Amino acid sequence: MANKDRNKTLLLELGKLPENNQCADCSAPDPDWVSYKLGVFVCLNCSGVHRNLSNISRVKSIRLDFWDDELVKFMKTNGNATGRATYEKAVPAFYYRPQQEDCAVLREQWIRAKYERMEFTGETKYPPLAYTTGFYEGMLWKKGKEKGQFQRRKFVLSEKEFTLAYFNKEDPSKGPKALISIKDVNVTFQPEKIGHAHGLQITYQKDSHTRSIFVYHESGEEIVNWFNAIRAARFAYLKTAYPTGSDKELRTRITRNYLKEGYMEKTGPMQKETFKKRWFILDSQDRKLLYFKSQLDAEELGVVFIGTDTNGYSVSECIPKRTRGNRWRCGVTVDTPDRQFVFMCEQEREQREWVEALRQVISKPMQPQDYTSKSHVTSIHTTGDS
Template identity: 70%
Template sequence: MRIQVSSLTRLVRYSFSILPMANREKNKKTLLELVKLPENSCCADCGAADPDWASCTLGIFVCLNCSGTHRNLPTVSRIKSIRLDFWDDELVQFMKANGNRPAKNFYEKFVPVFYYQPHTDDCEVLREQWIRAKYERMEFTEKNTERPFTAGVYEGMLWKKGKDNGQFLERKFVLSVCDFTLKYYKEDESKGPKATISVKDLNATFQPEKIGHAHGLQITYCVDDHTRNLFVYNKNGQEIVNWFNAIRAIRHIYLKTAFPTASDRDLIPWTTRNYLKEGYMEKTGPLQREPFKKRWFILDSLDRKLLYFKTQLDAIELGVVFIGSENHGYSVRECVPKGTRGNKWKCGVIVETPDRQFVFMCEQERDQREWVEVLKTVISKPMMPQDYTTEANIRRRR
């Protein structure tokens, strides 16, 4: 009798140990099937492919990077691994009933057309504030025409890098729709703005590594056909993202005024844009007998400009190369130049234009391949009407 009771006890214990394991595998299989559905196969927040994590309180699938921000919102989002964590039946049913598409329809219902929605390779502050705006502040669940960055004027304090000493000093910035300008002031505002910048050629791009601050923003504009940079940051992540979207908002209004027949789909890429590639190369002069000098290059693919500066934090460009199309006599190729001097790097890139040949040297073959690839991307695109004006203006500067 004692043996029979012992055997029954072991059988019951075994049965209870098998059931949770069976549920675990069944629920894991269900989750893996859910995440393969087209609407769930990319991160709900940044679009990264094959998300491995999920918010079991929001009912969405997210990538590893975005899951980190969700963990910082414990009252809003509870994150679990769809492969490693235990999921009970109730949570799995909740995920089945929800998913990325319904969440997008609810949390992103009234996202302004100009508002930047980050991608997987964007910087952390953009992704973090996008997630907080959606789920913590719920900014887009109702129509809101009084957002701080959509008013006629947006102003505040930003830390700006000085042109001479390189120190960051706090300055007041004012963005105004009425005259399409961005102004900034020194300590004494009564003396007027230190600079008045037209929105016409304004661009903003996050550059945390270059600026040395997680919220670093590079503002670029044109003065007399020359490109200038402002490097700024704000200690508050929400505020610097508000500034970024305020610039996008005013740029969108300006572009709709300048091109009234263009659709939002056509205009949005021009509100702000990241540069196709940046980095150091060595450059020689037009005769190719001048010593090579190290310069920081930026390829702006929309404006078809290859800008170069002395350093990556220079305020004013040293020069610019227009990158036209193949049909207009432009080409690029790898090379090993002969007869040059002073170059420390050996991986050459030659850009042919109708006027002259440009020779650049890269430090490594990988850089060489990347520069040739991105330059070919620009050269392969047909030129737009405004590109001919840009080309003519650059030629007049020489």
């Protein structure tokens, strides 16, 4: 008869081993669930996805469930390292591996791609996986200008041309509504902002401004395929632009999540102007603080370049002496060589988070490409907003 306490202790010890002390699927620390059919240790969130793959995976809690001797023996001879060697043998360099904080659709499709569709076992797939072909097309729901309604639009991605195009009509002979260079594209999941579990934000540069497209697809698999197809094209571009860069170095530049987003109030350069509520995005890779009238605007109102402390940039909490029109009371001051910016946050927690995030960028050394970026931003450029 199995010894319940002894087996639980053995499993807890197995889970503390370096190869098992992070979730096999999202790297969350100290996973206390196990897929005893796949032989991997997973976190609570990922275990929920495994439960929906009952023909492939079966999960139990290390602490709450009963474990017999045979299952414990099976886990001893398996574990996360063995699982990775089997199910992650050939993950493309560009493919995004979700982390603990990533949205549900990314984690679910990563788990399904690994264990259900067996996409990374190294076996040749035919037809080839859609995101690996260098050409991808299909229909996505895109937010339009009028009334913010989402409309079905055709998108075409070409790795060969390094372009992403979308069409207002399905007939491509009429030409694309926009032809976007992969050079400056970023893509990030934004389910809460867009209001859809599969919401995706695509940003790019046009006429020295940052433009945004908001899209979604009903299928989680399809939207994640689009995400990784764009990453594949970006990776191919980076390989040509930086031929001496290693895959590890280039991987960090394919796409990125923004360091911090949210509403703040801002005033003008004289700090006497009326405060206005604006949506802010801090892009740590490009060292830019962008602001928009609302979170789903297609183009930013202005942008502040964030340099280093040695170049005269700093950030601090503050209580402004003069305020006009502001509803919020928690101030953030950003000093640049050209101007002091004053922003107001609704809560002290948001104030601390913005200060911490901005200090993180300020403390990061400038790279050669950052000086090029700075030259395109004269500390701030506006389209009708101070």
